[in-house]
Amino acid sequence: MNHLGDNEIQEYLDGNLPDRAADMETHLRGCKSCREKVKQYELLYSGLDTDRIPPLQTDFAVKVAAAAGRQLALERRSRLRIILASVAGIICLLASSIYFLNIPRLFDVFRKLSFDNYLDSAFVSKYKGLIAGSGVNVSLVLFVLLAIIAVWIIDYLVRRHSRRPVSFLV
Amino acid sequence: MKETEAVIEKILAGDSKAFELLVEDHQQLVNHIAYRMIPDADDREDICQDIFMRVFQNLSTFRHGSKLSTWIARIAYNRCIDYVGKRKIVVTADPLDGPAQNISDPASLPDRNLESAGTADLLREEIKALPGHFRTIITLYHLDDMSYADIGEVMTLPEGTVKSYLFRARRLLRERLLAKYTQEELLQ
Structure with missing residues (x-):
């Protein structure tokens, strides 16, 4: 049997070669240089297995849990605000889409829901005039908003289904 | 679970x-x-x-x-x-990827200033000199008892690559330690 290579010795010490262990041990009994090499690797393994890395502070877990608790409380407070803002945003978006993009079918739907009075009301006319006077490209704004919503939904779905731990939007 | x-x-x-x-x-x-x-x-x-x-x-x-x-x-x-x-922390390059390095040449190695330190400290110094991914693999395998597959999942590497890096890292450590210290010194 030839001398044992580095990989062979490591496989042997890792316990990956149960079928060949007996042959290798026979060789080791008669080969001083391989025995030395195995001894050196055993010494290295022992050092690697017992290496002592300085631990974190003793109250690390308490500190982290407290920080997480604070964040959770903050999130809970802002959750209601986010929901209200989202609802208001969606209503504005829908109303603006119908009004400015002039989609007849949606007009019909709203008329069936008896919203037609509101669409022709003085308030809406004033609102339309205000936006037209400001020179804002409403179609562009709507497109950007829809694009942001679409990206957010895609990000959410990717995170949910591909087990990516962190959002690519963050 | x-x-x-x-x-x-x-x-x-x-x-x-x-x-x-x-x-x-x-x-x-x-x-x-x-x-x-x-x-x-x-x-x-x-x-x-x-x-x-x-x-x-x-x-x-x-x-x-x-x-x-x-x-x-x-x-x-x-x-x-x-x-x-x-x-932009410099991660030590993989010495086995580049041109062959003469590890028995003391000039190619860090200063030999660890003679009074214990074996654990000598080893820690040599681990520090390894490329970053070698250090992580050695730690996860030897200190955290992770399998090749688990380490591969952590580092997004194939299982075979993890095994190959681990073997190369240990070989490097053995060679570097022996180039600087005798076996008797290491056993102290």
Whole structure:
């Protein structure tokens, strides 16, 4: 049997070669240089297995849990605000889409829901005039908003289904 | 696995004590990964805290197909890689990838100033001189008892590559130590 290579010795010490262990041990009994090499690797393994890395502070877990608790409380407070803002945003978006993009079918739907009075009301006319006077490209704004919503939904779905731990939007 | 699910459910329901226990159970693993990649102790503590905050924020996305420890280790490894990239910390190149280095030449090695230190310190110094991914693999395998497959999942590497890096890292360590110290010195 030839001398044992580095990989062979490591496989042997890792316990990956149960079928060949007996042959290798026979060789080791008669080969001083391989025995030395195995001894050196055993010494290295022992050092690697017992290496002592300085631990974190003793109250690390308490500190982290407290920080997480604070964040959770903050999130809970802002959750209601986010929901209200989202609802208001969606209503504005829908109303603006119908009004400015002039989609007849949606007009019909709203008329069936008896919203037609509101669409022709003085308030809406004033609102339309205000936006037209400001020179804002409403179609562009709507497109950007829809694009942001679409990206957010895609990000959410990717995170949910591909087990990516962190959002690519963050 | 059911125990892990129960812990996660408790944390998601707002039980901070459950999260504290999760941190206690995994802080050693996270610290091991960070220690091998982040030289500054203060930064390391901050990064470890940040890692657990990310774990907390993303716990609802954890799938029970893999081990929780592997998932946490993956977040820790990615966060450390991100830190190393942003700080432009020089990661030692893989010496086996470049031209052959004469490891028996003392001039090619760091100063031999560790004669009074114990074997553990000598070894730690040599581990520090290894490329970053070698250091992480050695730590996860020897200190955290992770399998090749789990390490591969943490570092996004094929199992065979993990094994090959581990063997190369140990071979390098043995050669470097023997080039600087006799076996008797190492046994002291």
